[in-house]
Amino acid sequence: MGFLVKQECPQCGGPVELKETDHILQCPYCNVKSFLFSSEPFRFVLPHDTKNKEILYVPYLRFRGVCYACLARSVRYRILDITRLALPLKRFPISLGLRPQAMKMRFLSYATEGSFLKCFLNTSEMLIKTEKQFFATIREDIYHKAYVGEAINLIYLPLYFEKGALFDAITQRPVARLPRDREKFSSVTENVPPWQLTFLATLCPGCGWNMEGEKDSVVLTCPNCETAWEAKSGGFVSVDFFSVLNDDPDLTYLPFWKMSVRTEGININTFADFMEITNQPRVVQKSWHHKDMAFWAPAFKIRPKLFLAISRYLTLAYEDFEGQRMLPDQLRHPVTLPVAEAIQAIKVTLADATVNKKDIVPRLPETSTAVKSATLVYLPFRKTGHDMIQIQTGLAINRKSLEFGRYL
Ligand SMILES: [Zn+2]
Ligand SMILES: [Zn+2]
Secondary structure (H helix, E strand, O other), X not given: OOOEEXXXXXXXXXXXXXXXXXXXXXXXXXXXXXXXXXXXXXEEEOOOOOOXXXXXXXXXXXXXXXXXXXXXXXXXEEEEEEEEEOOOOOOOOOOOOOHHHHOOEEEOOOOOOOEEEOOOOOHHHHHHHHHHHHHHOOOOOOOEXXXXXXXXXXXXXXXXXXXXXXXXXXXXXXXXXXXXXXXXXXXXXXXXXXXXXEEEEXXXXXXXXXXEOOOOOOEEEEOOOOEEEEEEOOEEEEOOEEEOOOOOOOOEEEEEEEEEEEEEOOOEOEHHHHHHXXXXXXXXXXXXXXXXXXXXXXXXXXXXXXXXXXHHHHHHHOOOOOOEOOOOOOEEOOOOOOXXXXXXXXXXXXXXXXXXXHHHHHHHHHOEEEEEEEEEXXXXXXXXXXXXXXXXXXXXXXXHHHHHHHHO
């Protein structure tokens, strides 16, 4: 479950409430949009009302995402949502419980007063434990695992010292006796906030126009010069894209990542290689030997079962879409899954699409993938009662699942 964050507008100081999944702060007072950027995981603090006490902030690492496991006969998955104490000190509560959901958090900033314990746990260490629980239920060899759609952040719990004990600054209850070796403690403490969020103005780097994007968008578009942009190392970089244009005003466009890939180990370079190696029940056509292999994935968050099904469907369809580097005029679903996450899913899609899994999946560990290029593709869909139907390929996506995906 996601949480809420309180943040002042960097332009006018007006109070704004954000969802954990938001990337854009749109101020309702001055109407200015700012993109929230950090090259590291976001850091949040739990708010407290304790006055005149020296606050010690203790870090917890949080992970939200889907873990996929490729087995000899199937692909399994589990949605993970874990928060764990991020340093090896036994005195603190191991988890934050329901607090992040129950309270409105704030971003850590240089204005946060107190001292901060350093984070020692890294995500992969934390995941090893959780993985074990998931993998223990499988009881089969796992040949490949991947994490997709991850949100990783740090949440600080505020504590203070009093009468030889550490107190929770939110509940005012003691959480631990004071360690005798307090010096040891101070060697892992920083006295200035170790992180601050960067607000990027959402102006097109190409022409200076205001870019478009919904709160949860990770790719912004410029309606003036017809370009697409994603945030990287403190600025916006151009995203290659095309749209399959259609005059029908009632259509809706959904975004996908098309990734041109060459794999080694299991050698796939063309679509013909892919169809032969994965043993598809279709006769390989001559032209397929000249088509570079491309894996597809939704560029939006959606339940893992559908994520797999959509990726497989479009990868196998290998439609020759006629696209143009223009933004469609019709409604567009926001890009909520960055290309870096879609790339994580390439081997999973390979395993999932393979008919003769037991011959191919065990070879995944020694298979490497090289992404030659990645393109954002806007495809037109027609709305029906329950589904969205892709015009060229007939791919159907449940409308409710599409909406629900925005909260993942
Ligand atoms: Zn404002
Ligand atoms: Zn522009």
